[in-house]
Amino acid sequence: MAHPELFTPIQLGGITLPNRIVVSPMCQYSADDGCMNDWHLIHLGSLAMSGAGLVVVEKTAVTREGRITHGCTGLYSEHSEAAMKRVIDACRRVTSNPIGIQLGHAGRKGSANVPWVGVQGLKPDESPWHTVAPSAISLGDGWPLPHELKIPELKKLVEAYVAAALRAKRIGFDAVELHSAHGYLLHQFLSPLSNQRSDAYGREPMKLPLEVAAAVREAWPKERALGARITGSDWIEGGLGPEDAVTYARELRRIGFDYVCVSSGGIAPQARIKVEPGYQVRFAEAVKKAVDIKVRAVGMIADPEQAQAIVASGSADMVAMARAFLDNPRWVWHAAERFGVRIDYPPQYARSRPDAWPGARLARSRSETA
Numbered sequence: 001m002a003h004p005e006l007f008t009p010i011q012l013g014g015i016t017l018p019n020r021i022v023v024s025p026m027c028q029y030s031a032d033d034g035c036m037n038d039w040h041l042i043h044l045g046s047l048a049m050s051g052a053g054l055v056v057v058e059k060t061a062v063t064r065e066g067r068i069t070h071g072c073t074g075l076y077s078e079h080s081e082a083a084m085k086r087v088i089d090a091c092r093r094v095t096s097n098p099i100g101i102q103l104g105h106a107g108r109k110g111s112a113n114v115p116w117v118g119v120q121g122l123k124p125d126e127s128p129w130h131t132v133a134p135s136a137i138s139l140g141d142g143w144p145l146p147h148e149l150k151i152p153e154l155k156k157l158v159e160a161y162v163a164a165a166l167r168a169k170r171i172g173f174d175a176v177e178l179h180s181a182h183g184y185l186l187h188q189f190l191s192p193l194s195n196q197r198s199d200a201y202g203r204e205p206m207k208l209p210l211e212v213a214a215a216v217r218e219a220w221p222k223e224r225a226l227g228a229r230i231t232g233s234d235w236i237e238g239g240l241g242p243e244d245a246v247t248y249a250r251e252l253r254r255i256g257f258d259y260v261c262v263s264s265g266g267i268a269p270q271a272r273i274k275v276e277p278g279y280q281v282r283f284a285e286a287v288k289k290a291v292d293i294k295v296r297a298v299g300m301i302a303d304p305e306q307a308q309a310i311v312a313s314g315s316a317d318m319v320a321m322a323r324a325f326l327d328n329p330r331w332v333w334h335a336a337e338r339f340g341v342r343i344d345y346p347p348q349y350a351r352s353r354p355d356a357w358p359g360a361r362l363a364r365s366r367s368e369t370a
């Protein structure tokens with residue numbers, strides 16, 4: 001096949017990704033008061049070696065109360081910044097590909113247990129904290145009633161995003177991605193299901209997210225990349241839909257954002273989501289058609305041909321994958337092999353190249369029939 005589009009470089013703001021494959025942000029719920037540790041070093045170190053055009057570090061909280069769980073990473077203190085710098089410096093030693101970070105705030109989804117204990121609010125003996133939200137509406141049964149943020153608190157919140165972005169800049173990240181999907185705080189402002197304020201922040205649901213976006217744009221260098229994860233659908237009657245994603249992406253573009261990743265869901269438990277391969281690609285495509293911004297698709301993308309087709313058809317400029325990379329951190333190497341593309345391996349691992357090791361075919365056919 002001709003050189004596949006999946007393996008062509010793409011420019012995002014001032015940076016260039018060597019290919020269109022992105023490691024989607026993935027919370028590890030393993031930090032200590034926001035600080036990364038050896039788990040993150042090994043996890044991100046392995047993904048840094050993956051050959052993906054961009055690795056996006058997990059949703060990192062801009063304030064302590066903005067964590068989802070006690071185990072979430074943060075960039076709200078000198079300790080958390082230093083701990084993350086140690087990990088990212090180590091990743092830099094194994095890859096020259098760009099590394100980004102997702103900044104977010106859990107809002108009413110905070111004060112939760114780590115998922116392997118159970119997706120639910122912390123009990124009184126589990127050190128819960130007061131959560132915040134646009135309106136005092138809880139996520140559902142068993143979740144804390146959030147405090148409705150007052151206007152001076154919103155100003156502080158914008159400052160917290162900027163402070164975290166400046167910490168990310170000092171650490172040396174190539175990209176910052178604002179999390180405004182999956183039912184977290186910025187999404188809670190955007191969606192009528194969670195924002196029932198009567199002030200300007202309710203009448204104009206994009207007001208706070210765009211204030212955050214503009215302030216972060218101001219603080220984040222133009223020579224790097226700035227993006228956002230946005231919502232293609234709440235999957236609930238009366239919630240956000242693809243046309244809202246288009247409107248929001250257009251505003252982000254106007255502010256100077258370089259890309260959006262179009263995801264969906266998460267605003268409330270009653271959503272009925274039809275999960276199937278590539279189920280969110282049509283949302284990405286709707287944004288791509290309407291807005292002059294680089295677009296990333298995500299969600300149940302796992303097969304190299306499927307990923308290549310999404311990029312080649314112009315539905316999206318990039319694909320992000322999460323679980324496929326947990327399953328197989330060598331996904332990019334194998335996809336390159338499938339398309340006959342020669343990519344750089346770390347020299348220490350070069351002897352596993354299929355052209356250097358006849359066992360490669362055997363290993364692949366074994367794993368495919370397993």
Ligand SMILES: Cc1cc2nc3c(=O)[nH]c(=O)nc-3n(C[C@H](O)[C@H](O)[C@H](O)COP(=O)(O)O)c2cc1C
Nearest residue numbers: 024025026027058059298299300301321322323324
């Ligand atoms: C372990 C895990 C942690 C995740 N953490 C985040 C996160 O920090 N931020 C985010 O936007 N999405 C997060 N997600 C969602 C993924 O980034 C991705 O959008 C979703 O898993 C669908 O893609 P996939 O089918 O390739 O897994 C997480 C997913 C997984 C599996």
